[in-house]
Amino acid sequence: xxxxxxxxxxxxxxxxxxxxxxxxxxxxxxxxxxxxxxxxxxxxxxxxxxxxxxxxxxxxxxxxxxxxxxxxxxxxxxxxxxxxxxxxxxxxxxxxxxxxxxxxxxxxxxxxxxxxxxxxxxxxxxxxxxxxxxxxxxxxxxxxxxxxxxxxxxxxxxxxxxxxxxxxxxxxxxxxxxxxxxxxxxxxxxxxxxxxxxxxxxxxxxxxxxxxxxxxxxxxxxxxxxxxxxxxxxxxxxxxxxxxxxxxxxxxxxxxxxxxxxxxxxxxx
Amino acid sequence: xxxxxxxxxxxxxxxxxxxxxxxxxxxxxxxxxxxxxxxxxxxxxxxxxxxxxxxxxxxxxxxxxxxxxxxxxxxxxxxxxxxxxxxxxxxxxxxxxxxxxxxxxxxxxxxxxxxxxxxxxxxxxxxxxxxxxxxxxxxxxxxxxxxxxxxxxxxxxxxxxxxxxxxxxxxxxxxxxxxxxxxxxxxxxxxxxxxxxxxxxxxxxxxxxxxxxxxxxxxxxxxxxxxxxxxxxxxxxxxxxxxxxxxxxxxxxxxxxxxxxxxxxxxxxxxxxxxxxxxxxxxxxxxxxxxxxxxxxxxxxx
Numbered sequence: 001x002x003x004x005x006x007x008x009x010x011x012x013x014x015x016x017x018x019x020x021x022x023x024x025x026x027x028x029x030x031x032x033x034x035x036x037x038x039x040x041x042x043x044x045x046x047x048x049x050x051x052x053x054x055x056x057x058x059x060x061x062x063x064x065x066x067x068x069x070x071x072x073x074x075x076x077x078x079x080x081x082x083x084x085x086x087x088x089x090x091x092x093x094x095x096x097x098x099x100x101x102x103x104x105x106x107x108x109x110x111x112x113x114x115x116x117x118x119x120x121x122x123x124x125x126x127x128x129x130x131x132x133x134x135x136x137x138x139x140x141x142x143x144x145x146x147x148x149x150x151x152x153x154x155x156x157x158x159x160x161x162x163x164x165x166x167x168x169x170x171x172x173x174x175x176x177x178x179x180x181x182x183x184x185x186x187x188x189x190x191x192x193x194x195x196x197x198x199x200x201x202x203x204x205x206x207x208x209x210x211x212x213x214x215x216x217x218x219x220x221x222x223x224x225x226x227x228x229x230x231x232x233x234x235x236x237x238x239x240x241x242x243x244x245x246x247x248x249x250x251x252x253x254x255x256x257x258x259x260x261x262x263x264x265x266x267x268x269x
Numbered sequence: 270x271x272x273x274x275x276x277x278x279x280x281x282x283x284x285x286x287x288x289x290x291x292x293x294x295x296x297x298x299x300x301x302x303x304x305x306x307x308x309x310x311x312x313x314x315x316x317x318x319x320x321x322x323x324x325x326x327x328x329x330x331x332x333x334x335x336x337x338x339x340x341x342x343x344x345x346x347x348x349x350x351x352x353x354x355x356x357x358x359x360x361x362x363x364x365x366x367x368x369x370x371x372x373x374x375x376x377x378x379x380x381x382x383x384x385x386x387x388x389x390x391x392x393x394x395x396x397x398x399x400x401x402x403x404x405x406x407x408x409x410x411x412x413x414x415x416x417x418x419x420x421x422x423x424x425x426x427x428x429x430x431x432x433x434x435x436x437x438x439x440x441x442x443x444x445x446x447x448x449x450x451x452x453x454x455x456x457x458x459x460x461x462x463x464x465x466x467x468x469x470x471x472x473x474x475x476x477x478x479x480x481x482x483x484x485x486x487x488x489x490x491x492x493x494x495x496x497x498x499x500x501x502x503x504x505x506x507x508x509x510x511x512x513x514x515x516x517x518x519x520x521x522x523x524x525x526x527x528x529x530x531x532x533x534x535x536x537x538x539x540x541x542x543x544x545x546x547x548x549x550x551x552x553x554x555x556x557x558x559x560x561x562x563x564x565x566x567x568x569x570x571x
Contacts, residue, residue: 006452006546010366012357013361013362013366014362014366014368016355016358017358017359017361017362018362018374019357020358020359021359021374021377022356024416024419024420025377025378025380025381025420025423026377027396027403028389028392028396028420029377029380029384029392031395031396031550032388032392032395035392035395066313074301075296077294077297077298078298080294081291081294081295081298085291085294085295086289086296089295089299089477093298093299093302095530095534096302096306096307098530099306099310099526099530100306100532101477101525101528101530102477102478102529103481103484103522103526104480104482104483104499104500104503104519104522104526105484105500106481106483106500106501106503106504106519107313107481107500107503107519107523107526108309110313110503110507110515110516110519111309111310111312111313111519112309113311113507114309114312114313114315114512114516115308115317116311117512120312121308121312121315122308125284136510142305145305146305146306146309149305149306172450182278192482193564195507196326196548200382201360203382203383206385207383207384207385207387207388208385208388209385209386209387209483209484209487210386210483210484210500212333214504226385227385227386227387227388227484230385230387230388231387231390231487231488234488235390238453242391242393246388246391246392248382249385249388250384250388253380253383253384253385253388254383256383257376257377257379257380258376260376260379260383261376262505
């Protein structure tokens with residue numbers, strides 16, 4: 001089909017598609033870096049290394065350190081149950097796992113706000129026991145776990161279905177117990193799928209804004225993660241601060257993209 | 270003979286959850302999901318009906334709530350329509366075209382999934398706001414809502430259509446072309462119907478995402494009465510202490526999410542019947558189209 005009109009329409013589609021991507025994706029990405037370093041390295045660096053900036057970074061990393069392992073263990077276990085153990089309730093579990101994908105982060109934040117608030121079902125009881133969930137770190141962790149819950153399950157289920165059970169059968173025939181089979185046979189076979197889910201979970205936790213902003217109260221130096229820090233700095237007309245933190249998050253996002261591509265290739269190989 | 274088959278059935282299912290029985294595992298999963306997901310949502314629904322059905326209705330139909338819901342739905346519809354077209358075009362050039370840097374373009378498609386929404390909002394304002402270096406000032410307008418939503422929902426259609434294009438059998442197209450069908454006819458009669466399950470799933474996922482989007486809209490479009498989408502409206506209601514109003518509008522969004530999830534489930538079942546999983550290649554929102562109750566492997570509790 002090397003006709004002139006074929007070539008023309010090919011160039012037309014190419015220009016259309018790439019032009020759209022340039023305007024919508026590439027230009028904003030370039031803009032973050034341009035705006036950040038417009039006045040040199042000092043202003044953004046100063047913002048990130050300020051006490052509040054560093055605290056926000058630490059808190060973001062803490063969210064990752066708690067939410068990611070929790071959702072990874074849950075995700076792998078849940079995927080094993082869904083794929084390998086037939087049960088009437090599996091389709092319900094499957095449906096509930098998809099909920100965080102479809103629900104607005106603000107709705108998630110509000111739900112937690114109402115449950116753990118002073119008039120909520122759990123708030124007063126926990127408060128009496130000296131446990132504060134709302135406007136403190138535990139509430140932010142719960143919000144992070146909620147929004148990032150589906151990724152590991154969703155990435156692990158198809159891989160588990162694909163690998164089948166032959167190797168595991170062989171292992172158990174040779175006398176391996178379930179625990180040994182899981183570590184030596186199953187986990188190595190699904191590792192790239194799980195890793196891919198972990199990367200997505202991490203990216204989501206690092207970037208979460210809506211849900212966390214509602215349950216955290218956004219107190220600088222106390223309950224402020226990096227995305228909340230970005231908004232606070234913007235509201236305070238400290239654009240250097242906002243961009244400094246943004247560039248950090250953008251670099252993490254680009255690293256995520258890189259990791260996704262490497263892992264996808266390993267998974268397909 | 271009997272002993273032999275007993276061993277076989279004991280190992281046939283492959284690994285089960287190590288160290289715990291399926292029952293304990295199931296209990297843990299149900300408890301986790303209930304505590305993290307279901308209990309908070311139940312609290313939300315309960316709060317929204319605290320003043321009875323009439324209060325719920327008054328809150329949902331207040332002028333500002335209706336305005337925000339209208340804006341959210343209309344903007345989302347515009348956005349999915351535009352991204353359905355451009356998403357398909359982009360998927361097409363990524364699969365059928367070849368140009369330098371294609372791998373990089375393919376990788377950057379997922380950027381909106383990886384970039385925090387608040388960062389997206391900030392840069393879109395810098396780029397297309399009042400200080401725009403390219404002279405386009407749409408900041409704090411309804412157009413900004415649309416552009417922000419275009420950004421965050423871009424990957425869905427691309428990633429849903431791409432795998433279908435890769436798998437598509439090109440013999441049919443060649444046969445049609447050799448019989449004299451024009452390029453457009455081949456697309457309309459052969460390619461498009463094959464892409465439809467993926468396109469529909471991608472559009473539904475993008476729509477769900479657009480309805481609830483918050484961060485990317487916040488800075489770029491602002492929270493003006495005129496540019497307030499529902500999620501921003503909910504936020505203002507929380508801040509002004511109107512928990513019931515916030516919860517009522519949230520329940521409307523929640524119901525929309527549930528309906529869309531159901532629709533996506535149906536689309537995927539339909540896509541699977543066409544021998545392909547409609548969203549098999551979705552990188553961030555892959556839903557299993559599997560019906561676990563029918564073929565979930567061996568039963569652990571026999």
